[in-house]
Amino acid sequence: MEISIMTALNQGLMWGILAIGVFVSFKVLDFADMTCEGSIAMGGAITAITLQAGLHPLLAVLFSLLGGAGAGLITGLLHTKLKIPPILSGILTMTALYSINLRIMQDRASITMLNVKTLTSGLTDALVGSGLPYKYGVQVSNMIIALIFVGLVIGVIYWFFGTEFGCTIRATGMNPKMCRAQGINTNTTIIVGLMISNALIALAGCLISQMQFNTTVSMGTGAIVIGLASIIIGEAMTGKKFSFWAKLAMLVVGSIIYRLVITLILMIPGFNTNDLKLLTAIIVAIALAIPAIKGGAKPLIQKFIGKKGGNENA
Amino acid sequence: MLKITGISKTFNQGTINEKVALNDLSITINDGDFITVIGGNGAGKSTLLNAICGTISVENGTIELDGKDITHLKEAKRAKYLGRVFQDPMMGTCADMSVEENLALAVRRGKQRTLKWGMPKKDREVYVEELAKLNLGLEERLSNKVGLLSGGQRQAITLLMATLNRPELLLLDEHTAALDPKTAEKVLALTKQIVESGNITTLMITHNMQDAITYGNRLIMMNAGKVIYDVSGEEKKNLTVKALLEKFEEIAPSVVTSDKMVLSAGTKSEEAQDNQNQDSAE
Known part of the structure; x- marks a missing residue:
């Protein structure tokens, strides 16, 4: 029980980085970027190969960031230079990445990373050496590493979007016409924004695969929906006065809550992990439908409580 | 000085909706000119502005700014020299950003945008000073989201954003048309104040003939993509x-x-x- 809760927390933290990445493209840039599903798997693929080659795990992180940024660059170029609509640009890159990821993984659909040095292995060994049972040692070290990376990502993203250049990316998502009038090259800002978004998503893939000692070419399926679920949950808990870094932190909290909810549901007899994506889709659909449900239910509610007129401002 | 020589633009060329928006149009805008532009719908007023800004590309002719050919310069690059205010008050600002953030974006128009902090505290004094000149109480709302402000206030901020870095040319595209008459009057008065105090060369499209006569030192009338009437000085002052x-x-x-x-x-x-x-x- 406590192990599954700990796993959920760790998963939530790592997938929280993906949520921040999806947030950057979907919310900050207002660009519905589907590249995500390919770039997270790319992060996993790059990591598996790098670690199997015996290279330092931090190099796997670096290569994943670069790979993700490259994927974002392609989507950005497809959209800005070739004028392909955002969704289609992302789908094209995502589709291409499936083959590319298989190539990176040397034509294997799944790689298990046992007996390789990962970001957490050193820490795990130390913890186990100090007397902690292995199954806890793995989770605790995962959590420490995950917290460090989440903190770093929130810090860097907060700083970046506060800089002169970062501000132009935020403005591009809000009002591209105004940006061009203010001398901002919106093609550049869109491309850089997508590169950052996908670099983060690939980083999430890198960390997740290290944590699970395994990566598959299809690990990205449904990643966008998971990211959106985390964003929706996170934003629901975000107050108006929250500063930007707090909003980013709430995305990670959203991601953790999502994982906990899923974990709890899967504990109900009759459910198994294969139902995960279905449950995710249902959660997101419900969350997205809340405004419509509220609006649709209002006349009914009014009918029951016998109020006439109702609140016209609502 | 902006020198436009023989520019043309046809939309939907070769289709049933073909529309000649600019037809071999030439005009020279001298430094210090405050030109009002009038003309019917489809006369090519906005297209002229968009051509100057680079929002649309012209088919032939040249646009020169201070002797430099900017005909093929990208829109974002040209913005260095141009201040712009749109008709729609929502268009000129970022609603989800604060007044300060919007101004910070504008103050770097035409400059390299680096990884330095985007809203340095030392700039704040300048913003407060400039906002106070608008006389709308906006200097106390620096951290308010622009989306919370009225159309007139947003248009005033856009005006300030367009002129915070003195532009070579200020382009106003019916910037009071979407405002109620009282607010429109206020924004026009502000426009006059800003243009005169900064001695900014200005091109202002308006649909209000009286405004076109009252403001500026030169008036041009457009029709079918051409300048059909160009009047300045005393002759303009005496127009009715x-x-x-x-x-x-x-x-x-x-x-x-x-x-x-x-x-x-x-x-x-x-x-x-x-x-x-x-x-x-x-």
């Missing part, structure tokens, strides 16, 4: 709405009876005189 309408009728008789320009002057051509009196009374 009636004389302007007659002029328009004389030059482009086919448009007058059906056109928005006529209607928005508050008049039909036969009633021009009565309304002109009314206009001047206002």
Whole structure:
């Protein structure tokens, strides 16, 4: 029980980085970027190969960031230079990445990373050496590493979007016409924004695969929906006065809550992990439908409580 | 000095919707000019502005700014020299950003945008000082989201954003058309104040003939993608709405009876005189 809760927390933290990445493209840039599903798997693929080659795990992180940024660059170029609509640009890159990821993984659909040095292995060994049972040692070290990376990502993203250049990316998502009038090259800002978004998503893939000692070419399926679920949950808990870094932190909290909810549901007899994506889709659909449900239910509610007129401002 | 030589633009060329928006248009805008532009719907006023900004590319002709050919310069690059205010008050600012953030974006127009902090505290004093000049109390709302402000306030901020870095040319595209009459008057007065205090070369499209006469030192009338009337100095000062309408009728008789320009002057051509009196009374 406590192990599954700990796993959920760790998963939530790592997938929280993906949520921040999806947030950057979907919310900050207002660009519905589907590249995500390919770039997270790319992060996993790059990591598996790098670690199997015996290279330092931090190099796997670096290569994943670069790979993700490259994927974002392609989507950005497809959209800005070739004028392909955002969704289609992302789908094209995502589709291409499936083959590319298989190539990176040397034509294997799944790689298990046992007996390789990962970001957490050193820490795990130390913890186990100090007397902690292995199954806890793995989770605790995962959590420490995950917290460090989440903190770093929130810090860097907060700083970046506060800089002169970062501000132009935020403005591009809000009002591209105004940006061009203010001398901002919106093609550049869109491309850089997508590169950052996908670099983060690939980083999430890198960390997740290290944590699970395994990566598959299809690990990205449904990643966008998971990211959106985390964003929706996170934003629901975000107050108006929250500063930007707090909003980013709430995305990670959203991601953790999502994982906990899923974990709890899967504990109900009759459910198994294969139902995960279905449950995710249902959660997101419900969350997205809340405004419509509220609006649709209002006349009914009014009918029951016998109020006439109702609140016209609502 | 902006020198436009023989620019043309046709939309939907070769289709049934073909529309000549600019037809071999030439005009020289001298430094210090405050030009008002009038003309009916589809006369090419906005297209002219968009061509100057680089939002659309022209088919032939050249646009030179201070002797430098900017005909093929990208829109974002050109923005270095140009300040712009749009008709839609929502268009010129970022609603989800604070007043300060919007101004911080504008103050770097034409400059390299680096990884330095985007809203340095030392700039704040400048913003407060500039906002205070608008006399709208905005200097106390620096951290408010622009989306919370009224259309007039947003337009005033856009105006400030366009001129915070003194532009070579200020382009105003019916920037008071979407405002209520009182606010429009206020924003126009602000425009005059900013343009005169900074001695900014300005091109202002308006659909209000009286405004076109009242403001600026030069007036041009456009029709079918050409400048059909260009008047300045004393001659412009002595213009009346009636004389302007007659002029328009004389030059482009086919448009007058059906056109928005006529209607928005508050008049039909036969009633021009009565309304002109009314206009001047206002």
